[in-house]
Amino acid sequence: MRQAAKYHQKIKLFESSEVHIMVSLETLSDMIDITAVAADTRLADVDRICDIAKAYHCASTITLPCYLARTMKNTIGYELLHGSVTGFPYGGELTSTKVYEAKQLELLGAQEIDMVMNIGAFLSGNLKYTKQDITAVCEAVKVPVKVIIETALLDNTQIAKASELVAGAGAPWVKSSTGFHGKPTTAEIVRIMKDAAGEAVKVKAAGGIRDLDTMLEMAEAGAERFGLGVRSCESIFLELDKRLGRENLMEYITAS
Numbered sequence: 001m002r003q004a005a006k007y008h009q010k011i012k013l014f015e016s017s018e019v020h021i022m023v024s025l026e027t028l029s030d031m032i033d034i035t036a037v038a039a040d041t042r043l044a045d046v047d048r049i050c051d052i053a054k055a056y057h058c059a060s061t062i063t064l065p066c067y068l069a070r071t072m073k074n075t076i077g078y079e080l081l082h083g084s085v086t087g088f089p090y091g092g093e094l095t096s097t098k099v100y101e102a103k104q105l106e107l108l109g110a111q112e113i114d115m116v117m118n119i120g121a122f123l124s125g126n127l128k129y130t131k132q133d134i135t136a137v138c139e140a141v142k143v144p145v146k147v148i149i150e151t152a153l154l155d156n157t158q159i160a161k162a163s164e165l166v167a168g169a170g171a172p173w174v175k176s177s178t179g180f181h182g183k184p185t186t187a188e189i190v191r192i193m194k195d196a197a198g199e200a201v202k203v204k205a206a207g208g209i210r211d212l213d214t215m216l217e218m219a220e221a222g223a224e225r226f227g228l229g230v231r232s233c234e235s236i237f238l239e240l241d242k243r244l245g246r247e248n249l250m251e252y253i254t255a256s
């Protein structure tokens, strides 16, 4: 079973709802979702996210729907959440398709679902449809839904408006990006999302996150979870091990 965090060195503090959340280098990986969601995701990528999540005590593994069972099998006995995606990566599916997919994922054992907002509908000004699409998925399942607004395709005003809309639709999480559109998420984007979504909605930062200091800045801005792709997360974990003065766990994962 997962061990309790051994360290309590306080580096960053921020307030969320009624509780103060402590974020430190030692506990940062508790907030990471390791993802394998690219179109060319192979079984080796899926197995690797499980190995990384176990070694670093991450929050969850997130993979494509067809691989969800594999992540569950690979991590039996570990205190890890298993997530998957719906309407991914473009968000333009019919609402009924998203609802069906989300329900199936929940039946298969998904504990969290990252869904993509209908970005085209939002940008067309069809806010009612965009909101209903999100509400329908959130109401169809009991597990938390993280709504990806795809900040890479939005300006700051649109980011704020979309975050507000996600909150109004009843989703518990708003997530920045799939990471498929080039423009990385920044601490400033996280701040805009948090300010607009409000205290009750948690923010997940994802897409193009490549260093620890950015993650700490994002935590300070209000991020409570981070999404890191399996093929780009290595430098962050290398840096984490180095700064904590411990051997590089990634070498053991890769060698095994």
Ligand SMILES: O=C[C@H](O)COP(=O)(O)O
Pocket (backbone or CB within 6 Å): 035, 036, 037, 177, 178, 179, 206, 207, 208, 209, 227, 228, 229, 230, 231, 232, 233
């Ligand atoms: O969670 C979202 C993406 O998988 C993040 O991918 P990335 O870290 O490679 O940009």
